[in-house]
Amino acid sequence: MTTGLNRRHLLAGFAAFTACPAAAQTSVTAILDAAAKLPPTEALKLLAPIDAARLPPTERLDVEAARAGLAIDVRLGQRPTDYALLLQRRLGDAATPDRAIERLDRALATLSARALPLFKKIGHTVGTIGDRYAALFAETDQYFATADQAIAAMLRTLADLRIDTQALLPAVPPYCLDVSVRQLSAEEIAAGKQGYREPPAPGHPGAYIVDLKDLTRRPAWSLPSVVAHELLPGHMVQLGIESAAPPHPLRITYAAAFVEGWATYAETLVASRFTDPRVALGHLHWLIFRAARARIDLGLHHQHWSQDEARARQIEWQGAPVYFASFDTELTRTLREPASRAAEALAWLALADRAPRDPARRRRWHAAVLANGRKRLEQLP
Structure with missing residues (x-):
């Protein structure tokens, strides 16, 4: 599991890289990799400081999709068979x-x-x-x-x-x-x-x-x-x-x-x-x-x-x-x-x-x- 110290290191690295888009990709990928190993609630906390609007398009899409899906996974943790949530998880928030x-x-x-x-x-x-x-x-x-x-x-x-x-x-x-x-x-x-x-x-x-x-x-x-x-x-x-x-x-x-x-x-x-x-x-x-x-x-x-x-x-x-x-x-x-x-x-x-x-x-x-x-x-x- 990613420790609090490791999270701070990841986010500090990201903050240092945001002024340099070429380096930002590595930092965002590392944070997303770490988030993928965490429970959804913790993963969302890790992604919260990232300003997706400042990212290159591919990384912006990655972060947006990750946040949306992880938020649904939090809700699925309480209602694992909720069909609407399962549909939204694969497709998008507007699906009912x-x-x-x-x-x-x-x-x-x-x-x-x-x-x-x-x-x-x-x-x-x-x-x-x-x-x-x-x-x-x-x-x-x-x-x-x-x-x-x-x-x-x-x-x-x-x-x-x-x-x-x-x-x-x-x-x-x-x-x-x-x-x-x-x-x-x-x-x-x-x-x-x-x-x-x-x-x-x-x-x-x-x-x-x-x-x-x-x-x-x-x-x-x-x-x-x-x-x-x-x-x-x-x-x-x-x-x-x-x-x-x-x-x-x-x-x-x-x-x-x-x-x-x-x-x-x-x-x-x-x-x-x-x-x-x-x-x-x-x-x-x-x-x-x-x-x-x-x-x-x-x-x-x-x-x-x-x-x-x-x-x-x-x-x-x-x-x-x-x-x-x-x-x-x-x-x-x-x-x-x-x-x-x-x-x-x-x-x-x-x-x-x-x-x-x-x-x-x-x-x-x-x-x-x-x-x-x-x-x-x-x-x-």
């Missing part, structure tokens, strides 16, 4: 369960309404949205015969989205665009590994290593949105920019929802690229999946739904599970991690709701959102 339910219900209704005319175009006109998605997944001619074919198609999509990303996010560093996609190796498959990311960094290309072990569960129309989410303009942009000025672990903890929120929001930025009705439906299915699991998170933990009710809602909304998450797997995970899935979807919707409508302003806003790494809701521009 009732507002979250309203926003997610609205999102699910909107996404379903957008899917209906697309289903009509391809002849699926009977049943609920879930029924129609189940029928779409059952179309046997919509699957790749080989993994190489799937990779080739994903690379073509990536080439298109690289162009779109440069137009949408002109300030993105070039190294963030130096990304590719490949399939799991035979050794990784034998070891049971799933898909994973290698984010880009200056001098280091990025990649998404996609799981194509079972092509009978990955229809061709589902993969373009995977490219947008995992590569460009999704994770590889956000994580790539963040790699240049990594956030402190406390900010990673207390702004946890932002990463998935950005990647899902990024899918929507390139939705106009998905002109084929089935590809557009694939895009909507991914969004429905993320909104549905968030809504189920709230249903289970805040509204006390039974597991049977939650599973019935999954099927009603999605029809078929996504590749990496069966209905039962997702239900188990949501039960184990209250507020996590809801926070991720609400981060996406917060970005969508706050984004300026004017294209030029939106491009500048995107740059500010991505600058210096992940953020809590109250830290967004």
